Amino acid sequence: MRWLRRPVCLQAALLRAGGAGLRAEPRTASGIPQDAGELQGELDRFGGVSVHLARHRALHGLDAAAFRRLLEAAVQRWRSEGRVAAWLHVPILQSHFIAPAAALGFCFHHAESHSSTLTLWLGEGPSRLPGYATHQVGVAGAVFDDSTRKVLVVQDRNKLKNVWKFPGGLSEPGEDIGDTAVREVFEETGVKSEFRSLLSIRQQHRNPGAFGKSDMYLICRLHPCSFTINFCQQECLKCEWMDLEKLARTENTTPITSRVARLLLYGHREGFDKIDLSMEELPSVYTGLFYKLYHRGLPESYRATTGVD
Numbered sequence: 626m627r628w629l630r631r632p633v634c635l636q637a638a639l640l641r642a643g644g645a646g647l648r649a650e651p652r653t654a655s656g657i658p659q660d661a662g663e664l665q666g667e668l669d670r671f672g673g674v675s676v677h678l679a680r681h682r683a684l685h686g687l688d689a690a691a692f693r694r695l696l697e698a699a700v701q702r703w704r705s706e707g708r709v710a711a712w713l714h715v716p717i718l719q720s721h722f723i724a725p726a727a728a729l730g731f732c733f734h735h736a737e738s739h740s741s742t743l744t745l746w747l748g749e750g751p752s753r754l755p756g757y758a759t760h761q762v763g764v765a766g767a768v769f770d771d772s773t774r775k776v777l778v779v780q781d782r783n784k785l786k787n788v789w790k791f792p793g794g795l796s797e798p799g800e801d802i803g804d805t806a807v808r809e810v811f812e813e814t815g816v817k818s819e820f821r822s823l824l825s826i827r828q829q830h831r832n833p834g835a836f837g838k839s840d841m842y843l844i845c846r847l848h849p850c851s852f853t854i855n856f857c858q859q860e861c862l863k864c865e866w867m868d869l870e871k872l873a874r875t876e877n878t879t880p881i882t883s884r885v886a887r888l889l890l891y892g893h894r895e896g897f898d899k900i901d902l903s904m905e906e907l908p909s910v911y912t913g914l915f916y917k918l919y920h921r922g923l924p925e926s927y928r929a930t931t932g933v934d
């Protein structure tokens with residue numbers, strides 16, 4: 626895990642703000658309605674405090690200057706109580722509170738569609754707060770038909786170069802890898818399929834298609850349940866069932882597709898257990914939650930001799 630470093634400019638911002646939280650302000654400072662009271666937060670297990678502005682009805686109608694005084698008093702209180710960090714959750718319609726928070730040293734941690742989250746490190750030394758999401762996940766499906774030795778391939782419409790690749794796309798929040806592969810294959814080609822295993826993982830940093838973040842591109846092995854192609858005209862230029870050997874040899878493809886085609890050829894010949902990272906669902910330490918674990922299976926002979934299940 627990477628820790629968020631407090632930017633140097635933040636120190637300057639703190640100084641400009643007169644030392645956030647270091648200058649006491651009367652609770653009844655002008656501009657703060659009596660009923661605005663103190664900005665109360667919830668404690669987390671690391672010793673930080675979280676404030677959801679949406680839950681503070683008294684803030685409605687408060688101007689930016691009054692909010693700043695309220696926040697400054699709260700920061701001073703949190704510092705004196707030894708809190709390590711402050712998290713400020715700001716609904717998009719209260720974005721006018723972001724600038725005063727930034728003037729006190731708060732920085733963006735992340736933003737989702739209707740709210741942003743800002744943080745201020747209050748502990749000793751550099752910030753130890755974890756960053757937000759670092760990767761986007763794309764998943765493709767290699768739908769392989771054992772009986773004809775053909776595999777489903779597409780050419781993307783919106784790419785700079787027209788090369789053969791497996792149909793696929795970006796994972797949605799909370800979506801399993803296998804479900805993304807099956808969904809994307811169906812959306813792009815009209816072919817129905819079932820998840821069998823994970824075959825490869827590609828990690829690439831500073832990906833322009835991931836807004837400069839890192840990109841994980843995973844290829845799954847899928848079993849076809851239908852064969853009629855009805856490809857998406859917006860996303861694909863071409864789509865066909867291609868002989869696997871031809872895909873493994875063609876130059877008109879990406880290095881990843883080419884390698885996975887060769888892997889599939891080997892699996893078809895020697896058994897897919899030689900190439901599959903199969904999936905097992907297990908209970909998480911977080912009660913009620915489950916996770917999916919992908920790994921190579923232990924050989925039958927090894928399991929028999931060691932008694933490992």
Ligand SMILES: NC(=O)C1=CN([C@@H]2O[C@H](COP(=O)(O)OP(=O)(O)OC[C@H]3O[C@@H](n4cnc5c(N)ncnc54)[C@H](O)[C@@H]3O)[C@@H](O)[C@H]2O)C=CC1
Binds near residue numbers: 860
């Ligand atoms: N090595 C390979 O063979 C390739 C790997 N990939 C990986 O696949 C994943 C993404 O797959 P895709 O098929 O590209 O995603 P996708 O299938 O989820 O969506 C692509 C579609 O999103 C729309 N779109 C994307 N950006 C847009 C924008 N800025 N404005 C308007 N519309 C936009 C376009 O309609 C585009 O066709 C990534 O992980 C990427 O790294 C993608 C292409 C080739």
Ligand SMILES: [Mg+2]
Binds near residue numbers: 793795813
């Ligand atoms: Mg796609």
